[in-house]
Amino acid sequence: MPDPAWYSHEICFWHDPGPGSGYVPVGPGVEPLRQFAVDPDLRRAEGLVRAAGVMDHFRQVTPVPAKDDDLLLVHTPGHVERVEAASALGAGDAGVYAHVNYHSALAARLAVGACVQATEAVLAGTYDRAYCLVRPPGHHAEPDRAMALCLYNNVAVAARAAQRAGARRVLVLDWDVHHGNGIQRAFYDDPDVLYVSIHQDGLFPPASGLVTETGTGAATGTTLNVPLPAGSGHETYLAAVDRLVAPAARAFAPELILVAAGVDAGGHDPMGRMMCTSRTFHAMTSALCDLADELTGGRVVFAHEGGYSAWYQPMLVLGTASAIAGLPEPQDPFLHSLEHLPGQRLQPHHRRVVEHLENHHPLLAGRARP
Ligand SMILES: [Zn+2]
Numbered sequence: 580m581p582d583p584a585w586y587s588h589e590i591c592f593w594h595d596p597g598p599g600s601g602y603v604p605v606g607p608g609v610e611p612l613r614q615f616a617v618d619p620d621l622r623r624a625e626g627l628v629r630a631a632g633v634m635d636h637f638r639q640v641t642p643v644p645a646k647d648d649d650l651l652l653v654h655t656p657g658h659v660e661r662v663e664a665a666s667a668l669g670a671g672d673a674g675v676y677a678h679v680n681y682h683s684a685l686a687a688r689l690a691v692g693a694c695v696q697a698t699e700a701v702l703a704g705t706y707d708r709a710y711c712l713v714r715p716p717g718h719h720a721e722p723d724r725a726m727a728l729c730l731y732n733n734v735a736v737a738a739r740a741a742q743r744a745g746a747r748r749v750l751v752l753d754w755d756v757h758h759g760n761g762i763q764r765a766f767y768d769d770p771d772v773l774y775v776s777i778h779q780d781g782l783f784p785p786a787s788g789l790v791t792e793t794g795t796g797a798a799t800g801t802t803l804n805v806p807l808p809a810g811s812g813h814e815t816y817l818a819a820v821d822r823l824v825a826p827a828a829r830a831f832a833p834e835l836i837l838v839a840a841g842v843d844a845g846g847h848d849p850m851g852r853m854m855c856t857s858r859t860f861h862a863m864t865s866a867l868c869d870l871a872d873e874l875t876g877g878r879v880v881f882a883h884e885g886g887y888s889a890w891y892q893p894m895l896v897l898g899t900a901s902a903i904a905g906l907p908e909p910q911d912p913f914l915h916s917l918e919h920l921p922g923q924r925l926q927p928h929h930r931r932v933v934e935h936l937e938n939h940h941p942l943l944a945g946r947a948r949p
Pocket residue numbers: 755756757841843884885886
């Protein structure tokens with residue numbers, strides 16, 4: 580059985596983007612209501628993992644806040660100052676739709692700290708695998724700009740920290756329903772980091788994450804965007820992993836895998852229009868752990884990103900956590916509401932995206948396929 584670690588910190592659950600409706604802050608036409616990205620929901624996810632007995636299979640680790648040396652691996656000093664200043668005021672926008680409260684700056688440093696420290700521990704062989712249940716999320720944050728709930732780019736900083744620790748090639752897979760523009764931008768010209776994003780086509784950011792974005796210069800081929808049509812579900816996500824992520828990973832030969840493991844591609848998420856279930860996340864996570872066993876000596880770190888369904892997010896985190904611990908998929912009382920829907924199957928308009936990338940992406944085109 581694997582020996583995984585679980586990184587989380589209470590202060591990450593105290594980050595709160597403030598009153599709004601959905602994800603829009605209170606203002607003209609917006610009545611005060613609970614926002615989606617309220618992080619007590621994430622504490623409930625951790626509670627379900629514990630109640631299900633799955634936490635007993637993890638070694639729990641309390642991270643320490645990331646230092647400036649870590650943040651500056653990706654971010655500019657001015658960006659760090661803006662996040663700290665907005666948070667010190669107790670409210671406001673640290674960038675573009677990146678609202679904060681008093682605790683956000685520390686929560687963001689703890690989120691980065693968790694991902695960096697988990698990565699370093701896995702590289703050192705302290706644990707086989709790790710899961711970081713962190714907020715704020717990170718994958719939209721750019722080197723000089725907080726964006727869309729993301730303050731610091733947790734996974735991008737972890738990838739740079741892995742390079743600092745001596746890892747030569749790092750695969751970053753991002754299955755959050757949105758495109759991870761911040762991770763892509765951080766590594767677009769770095770041939771030693773392969774960034775693969777499976778996301779809903781045309782969702783957010785606008786015009787970001789196109790199949791034609793494949794990296795630049797010597798890094799051409801080390802960005803792989805898989806923009807799936809809205810309504811994609813279980814079989815399509817697994818096809819993307821089996822037919823695109825796995826062959827790309829084998830071609831790239833990483834020494835470490837990092838996964839931006841948002842669960843907002845879940846079928847009840849208010850921010851996305853995808854159909855994934857706990858069974859999907861369990862299967863994808865198991866596939867990535869198998870790929871790590873094959874390619875990286877088992878070294879893989881998963882970090883939470885988006886996930887906004889108050890009632891379904893905990894079950895999707897449990898599906899992910901169960902697979903990391905090498906346990907079977909959980910009993911999911913919500914499955915019946917999603918599994919019979921036709922979008923769960925690989926439909927022709929889903930298949931076309933996969934086949935296009937198999938045939939045209941620089942890292943995949945021309946490779947012999949079974
Ligand atoms: Zn997202």
